[in-house]
Amino acid sequence: MLNAALFYFFAALAVVSAIAMVTRRNIVHAAVFLITALLATAGIFLQLQAQFLFVVQIILYVGGIMVLFIFVIMLVNLDVSLHLVQFNRQRFVAGVLAVILGVQVLGAFWVGRGSLKLGAARAMEPKNTEAVGQALFQQYMLPFEIASILLLVAMIGAVVMAKRRV
């Protein structure tokens, strides 16, 4: 009962703040609403007993990526752009196409709903962080190393991009 209430609370929060993020005129407000949506997602992770991802979501997304976004907004934000049209000329076609995409995925759910019957959820291991660490450093060792190389490449790329003169 409490589980369902938590899920609906966080889901409503996430959807409302996502809609607000897409429609706000001020970019700083949009960033704050995105932070709310990400925090609500973190709550859903906790409700799904993924405690490690809950912490990672808050530290990395809200604490890292969003700070980077707000930093760039502060560097780039022009007061002029507040008074411009915020949506591009293809907005109606694009909106209709996006909704059609959503309906298509919904149709795919509907067609495949028989195979979605997973029954009751199986029990998770009680020590989530330990289980994630075991899987990450045994079964998924190679992808983990590749991810570290990806981060190195991204770091070099970001430094080169943001440099004043290449």
Add this chain to the structure above:
Amino acid sequence: MLPIENYLLLSLLLFTIGVIGVLTRRNVIVMLMSIELILNAVNINLVAFSRYWGSVDGQIFAIFVITDAAAEAAVGLGIILAFFRNRETVLADEMDMLRW
């Protein structure tokens, strides 16, 4: 425990809102933020399936998706900064240097 359809529907809603944001906004920073929202919606799916199978594999994939999101945000914001320094704009429809 809620049926898994709830999580899939929530994820679908967030994904569609993110796609609308990418396709309709003019500001490149908001487009990048919408991409973060899309990746986040995918993570909800992965974690929900991980919960229902009782294994942490889905959560590992979610960690890799978060890593990708961080890398993409860093490089994307670097590109935006470099572009803003040259052209004094962050609007996507004024980015036409490669068009002729």
